[in-house]
Amino acid sequence: MARIVTPGSILGKAGEVSDGLGCYVEGDEAFSSVTGITHQDGRGRLISVDVIRERKAIVPLVGSVVTCRVLRINSRFATVEILVVDGIPLRSVFRGIIRVQDVREFEVDQVDIPKSFRPGDIVVAEVISLGDKQYHSLSTAKDEHGVIHALCSQSGEAMVPINSEQMQCPKTQINEWRKVAKS
Amino acid sequence: MKRKGYGRGGRNEYISLDGLRVDGRRPEEVRHIACRIGTPGNSVDGNAYFEQGNTRVLATVVGPRDRKSSTHRNEEGMDLKCNYSNRQDRRSAREFEPLLENMFRSVILVDQYPKSRLDISVEVIQADGSLLCAAVNAISLALLHAGVPMKDMICAATVGMIDGMCVIDLNGYESSADGPVLQIGVLAQTGSISLLDISTRLSSTSQLQEMVSAGTEGCKGIYAVVRSEAHDLIIRLASSRGVLGA
Missing domain, CATH: 2.40.50.100 (RNA polymerase II/Efflux pump adaptor protein, barrel-sandwich hybrid domain)
Known part of the structure; x- marks a missing residue:
C-alpha cells in the first residue's frame, strides 16, 4: 500500500x-x-x-556512474560537465576532469587525450574522488566507460564505433580516435 | 504599522477584559495560515509562499549544486547559505541569517551532499510580527518542494508573555509590548526543539516551561496546515503523472 x-x-x-x-x-x-x-x-x-519532482536533489558521489559532456581538452586532462548521475538528470551541471592517467587501464603512459576525447563528446565515466576544490575526478578506465556519442569533426554526423579505439563517420568514412565505451 | 485606539491612560491594552487580544484572537490562537508550495513560473528548485495573518514571506531554494567559487567555508561538506531580506528592517538580516543557517544545517542531511552548495533565500513581502518564525516555516516548505532530504520538518512560532498570560503568534502590534518574547522551533514529528530564542530574562523556570509548552502547541497547529498542503502537493503531482491509482 x-x-x-x-x-x-x-x-x-x-x-x-x-x-x-x-x-x-x-x-x-x-x-x-x-x-x-x-x-x-x-x-x-x-x-x-x-519524490515526485521533475528532478531529484542529487549530487555526484564517489562511485557514481555519470554521463558528461566534454568541454575542453589539453594534453593532461579533459574538462567535462556532469549532466546525469546514476541515470538521474541533474538540475544544474557539476564540473569534472578526466586526467590522462585515468582514461584507460592498459598502457597508461601511451594515452593521448586528443586521441581519446574531443570537445562535445558525450562520455560515461565513474567518479573516483571528489577531487580538489573545484572539480570532481572522473575515470573512464573500465571497458564500459568512455565515449558513447561523438560527432565527426568533418561532416558533423554522429559516428559509429568500429572498435574500442576508433569511431567511423557513416558519411565520409573517416575514422577518428576515441576511448570508446563498450556497449 | 502603528495602530491607535487601543491605548488607555498611557499604557496600551493588549488583552481586553473579555480575554481577547487586539485582533480578536484568544491567547492560544494562531492567526490564519495560508501557504502554497511551488509557485508557478519559477526556475528555482524549490519555492514556497507562507502567510500568517498579515505576515507574508516567500522562500526559495536553489541547489544542491556545484560550487562555483574556490573560496569555501566548508571544504568537504555542504555549503549552506541563507539570505534573508526585509526591506523595512535591513539590520535583522545579520541576526537572522546565521540563526537560520545553523537551524537548517542541523535538520538537512548534509552528509549526503558533499562538495555542493545550497542557497536559501527569504523575502519578506509584508511584515506583521513573527517574522523569523514565518521565515522558518516558509523555508521548510521550500526545502520540501526542492526535495532536499531532511530529518524532519521544522515549524516555528512566537510566544509572548503579556500581562502574565501566554499569547501565541504575536502580531506586529503585540511585538512592541515589553513582555518577554520566545521564538520556538520544533521538529514537527519528533517533537524536539531546534530553536529557542528569548528576548528578555524570565522571572521563573515555570514561566519558561509554560511558554515552551504553549509554543509547542502552536507549532503543532501550524504543522497540521503545512502537512495537509504537502499532502495536497503530492496527490496533485502523483495523479498528474498517473503514479497514484485512486
Whole structure:
C-alpha cells in the first residue's frame, strides 16, 4: 500500500526498510527524509520513498556512474560537465576532469587525450574522488566507460564505433580516435 | 504599522477584559495560515509562499549544486547559505541569517551532499510580527518542494508573555509590548526543539516551561496546515503523472 509521507514520518523498523533514497535510520527506526510516496518491492518490503519532482536533489558521489559532456581538452586532462548521475538528470551541471592517467587501464603512459576525447563528446565515466576544490575526478578506465556519442569533426554526423579505439563517420568514412565505451 | 485606539491612560491594552487580544484572537490562537508550495513560473528548485495573518514571506531554494567559487567555508561538506531580506528592517538580516543557517544545517542531511552548495533565500513581502518564525516555516516548505532530504520538518512560532498570560503568534502590534518574547522551533514529528530564542530574562523556570509548552502547541497547529498542503502537493503531482491509482 503506497503511503504519502513527509520528512520525519516513521517508515518502520530499521531492518524492515532497505536503505534507499529518501530514507534515513536513527536508532532502530527508519524515517522518511523527503515528501513523497513509499515504494515497495515484490514481497511488500518497503524500499524507498520517491519524490515526485521533475528532478531529484542529487549530487555526484564517489562511485557514481555519470554521463558528461566534454568541454575542453589539453594534453593532461579533459574538462567535462556532469549532466546525469546514476541515470538521474541533474538540475544544474557539476564540473569534472578526466586526467590522462585515468582514461584507460592498459598502457597508461601511451594515452593521448586528443586521441581519446574531443570537445562535445558525450562520455560515461565513474567518479573516483571528489577531487580538489573545484572539480570532481572522473575515470573512464573500465571497458564500459568512455565515449558513447561523438560527432565527426568533418561532416558533423554522429559516428559509429568500429572498435574500442576508433569511431567511423557513416558519411565520409573517416575514422577518428576515441576511448570508446563498450556497449 | 502603528495602530491607535487601543491605548488607555498611557499604557496600551493588549488583552481586553473579555480575554481577547487586539485582533480578536484568544491567547492560544494562531492567526490564519495560508501557504502554497511551488509557485508557478519559477526556475528555482524549490519555492514556497507562507502567510500568517498579515505576515507574508516567500522562500526559495536553489541547489544542491556545484560550487562555483574556490573560496569555501566548508571544504568537504555542504555549503549552506541563507539570505534573508526585509526591506523595512535591513539590520535583522545579520541576526537572522546565521540563526537560520545553523537551524537548517542541523535538520538537512548534509552528509549526503558533499562538495555542493545550497542557497536559501527569504523575502519578506509584508511584515506583521513573527517574522523569523514565518521565515522558518516558509523555508521548510521550500526545502520540501526542492526535495532536499531532511530529518524532519521544522515549524516555528512566537510566544509572548503579556500581562502574565501566554499569547501565541504575536502580531506586529503585540511585538512592541515589553513582555518577554520566545521564538520556538520544533521538529514537527519528533517533537524536539531546534530553536529557542528569548528576548528578555524570565522571572521563573515555570514561566519558561509554560511558554515552551504553549509554543509547542502552536507549532503543532501550524504543522497540521503545512502537512495537509504537502499532502495536497503530492496527490496533485502523483495523479498528474498517473503514479497514484485512486
